[in-house]
Amino acid sequence: MFSRAFRVRSNTAIKGSDRRKLRADVAAAFPNLSAEQLAEFISNKEELNVIKIYCHKGEAVTVYMNNKNPVLFEIEKALYPTVYTLWVYPDLLPAFWTWPPVLQKLAGGADLMLPGVVVPPSGFPQVERGTLCAVTLLGNRAPVAVGVATMSTAEMLAAGMKGKGFAVLHTYMDHLWEYGDKSNPPTLAPLVTDSAGKENAEDEEMEGKEPVISLSTDPLQQMNVGDLSLQERDSCAILMGKEELEENRAAETAEDASTEGLQEPEDSRTPQEQMDALFNQCFFHALKCKVKKSDLPLLTSTFLRSHMFSCCVKAFAVPEGFSSASAAHDSKSEDREQAYRAPEIIPLYGVSTKMIPLFQESGHKKGSSLSSSEVRNIIINYVKANELVDETNKNLVKVNAILCDCLLDKSEQDEISHLKWDDLLSRCLERLQPLHQVTFFGQEPVVRKGNIEPIDVTIAQRSSNKKVTIIKNLELYGLDPQCVANILQQKVQASATITPIPGTKDRVQVQIQGNQIHHLAKMLLEEYQLPRKYIRGLEKAPKLGRKK
Template identity: 25%
Template sequence: MFKKNVSIQTARPISGKDVKELKRKIKISFPDLSEEDVDQFFPAKAEVQVVKLKNRTIAYTCGNANPLFFDPDGRGDLLVPTVYALCKCPHILETLYTYSEVSPKVLGGADLFLQGLIVPQGGLGDFSAGDLRAVSVPGNPFPFAVGTMEVGSSEVARTGLKGKGLKLLHFFGDQLWGLGDKASPDPSFTPTRIFPVKECLLHGLHSVADEDLPMLTSDFSSKHMLPAKADGANIDIKKSSYKKLSKLLSTFEKKGLLTTKVIHKQDKLTAVNRSHELYTDYSPRQQAAASNSSAASTSGSKITVTYSYRVPTSLRPIFDSDADKDTLYSEERVCALLKAYAEREGLGAGQGAIKLDKLLVGHLFNKKEPQQEGETHPFEDTMRRLLGKLALFHTMARSSPEASLTLSCAAMYIITNRSLHACLSYQGVVEVVKKGSVKNITMSMEDRMGGRKHVTHLMHVESFGLNADELGAALQRKFKTSCSVAKLPGKTETGKEISLQGNLLQEIPKYLKEEYGIEGQYIDIKKRGS
């Protein structure tokens, strides 16, 4: 709505009586706000202005500063908080959550599809078409967009997470935001992407070893936080709501994430709580891989595959107390948490061994095996058995010049058979998360008419974040041949088969490597019968 230039038509102060009426409307529209909350927006005796824009929107500012609320069509039917207001009081509206990787799409002015929502354990709640909702990234308390629901919860329950979910009205960085002071609520807000709160802080804490502490907070910022910033991000704490590094660290010290202390009149970071949920939920290796992939996107394609594990309910006591069915852990993280569990439960037997308790015996060993509770067992074998009980997932990340041009492709999140499948396209990176090992692309050549005619078939391109219809069209243009795309048979099969006239078993693998970085090891070639 405010994606293009929005000019001011008129701006004037309103009377005290009108201010009282505005406050009354705000309290009626947003019952979760207290009197103190409303006074925070419009303090007593402060000048409140009504600003009319040329697109008929009416906005309300305080002290000739940031727009706090606006009426989209100027008819008085709807009062909407701006991102400035949402960052002051995030509880004004109920919040929808989307992935950080999806935020570039919203910051480009696109509506948010239902497929791009993160559904919490309790569901999305009850709502009707037209209801206001804020939009946030998990781990970031500041909403970055606001809009109205295009469907109700009953329709979502009936049809599933398909189609448009939220019609975007206003977002961080748009022209309405530009009417204010443009101060970022947090360094995690960048023009192209919203990150979990203090991504650089978390990355910095992961890069600091305990033996390096205590450390000057200024050194921590310059040597560990700032080097972790994403490409294009301008991390300036002075322009954030924290204003100072000390306030930022103090905020997370109160949350129990870290400890600081003044030593010899110098502020120092003295401890990191490595069991804190913010610390354990953050994966610096994945962030670095994404950053490296983005940087490499201008110089060619690159495929990286990493494996992770999901924990069944029966084994969650070994893992974080808040582990849920969608949390994925690297093998290194599983090992660290098993060691932490052994230490917590007094099972550390030393010399590469672990003492078995009831949970480990009951879930990692067969009934016919002789291991008993209280016995010691090699830690390495215990770890191997634990991994075997976890659900294996893989993450395929592909950086490519074409990916930077596919920001218009919405991120798709599809929950099928209780397994999470994700396909993301952002900042020059295409990322796919699926259960099990990587499914290679399959190619085959079919002989027809006694060998006088050939058809080349291509399947499972979705495993590498490729759209079968778009790839089929590209191959058709490249090799100047006819092409058809059809859904693969099977109720649980979601992929498609590309069929092209001619024998292209040599040409297509070369094309996939040059254009998408897909090496031959990810392509299986076989010949079909006549």
């Protein structure tokens, strides 16, 4: 829920009566808290603030701040603790273990799949479907995520530990955590609850051969740098949803890591030096084997996603017979196709100069961006606050001086005294400045002026009565025109070129021989999951003849 940036709507100090009500709600939601812990948690002496926020998908969330850290968040009158709270009260919720590499997936917005859940020696906590649970990393009792169980404990075991186990709401390293002091989780030793666990711990201590698992406060240090190999490790992807290899692959990964750690001498370099060396190795491998000159300059986010994660190496060396050009072409096309996720596009409205008098009462200035639902609420509140609803007909709104100046044309000002609700709202939206917000996966939302241009597909006639398909505006949706051209060329076995769009700067179009709209539509709609409303020209596809 907080994997992307949210928008703060208001921030106010909590009142005394609201503080008492919150304490009662917390006591009802978390009966495990003792009276002393509750008094400490919701103290009368410490400053407590209430923040209203809107998440990237439009959810309205209330966040309670204590000592500049978010301690609770409320969604539809249900209270949830943050990781800051769970670090102080680690036993507040039933906890489930997972592997350290899974944390990065959870922080990116993924839910916790059952193959990624580690079965402790004492067994799982007994929970029902819908129970609020904490997620901890193997070797540390400090929770790193908060989620809701999608199955009961019995259903998890009956399903063979396959499927989605927990809908994750909040994690360590997400944007809600970043709103606090950004402290790292404490190191809390796991509770040993059965004799087998104690015996294993004693055996490890006596033999001195196997390292005791511990959690570093730095998430980048949770895996040994020496354990990373040139081939892309798929354990995290398996744990997060590719269930066909779940427990066996996870166990093999853990065994391989421990075996390699025993065989290799201890690295005397500091973690900072190790990570710097690893970064340099990944950088040189990307330049040597994957990145073309036309790709430079390269965004840091692209380098991290496409090259850093997939090309971690022990020692940089290009294998004999390795074809740099072909491997760069194939691997780059595959990486971009798999990594692409359709952007989230939200239409917004900006307050124009003419509309300032209507919106200034709600605290908005020129240029403020609002969603359609926010505009609707502001207009409704304005009408009610100024008692403009017609007494005889509730469907009509009386037009006062401000509404007249903002919403009526000069020719209408002497003729119209009332407006219907629908007409009032539609006129308001028409006179606001059109904006749109685009959010690409793993990036901050970007607000742009105007309505987003659709991907434009046209058919042009060339010499000898030959047709070509022209595709424009792919860049606006995070698609690489060169990558799209390469994929189309392979699928339809026709030549494709990239040419500049006349009259534009740094904008290109894809041109491919023949009418290829059928293949293009299948790729954009099915593979890239782009909504049809953002693609213009698909109706120009050739009509398929009937088979005889």
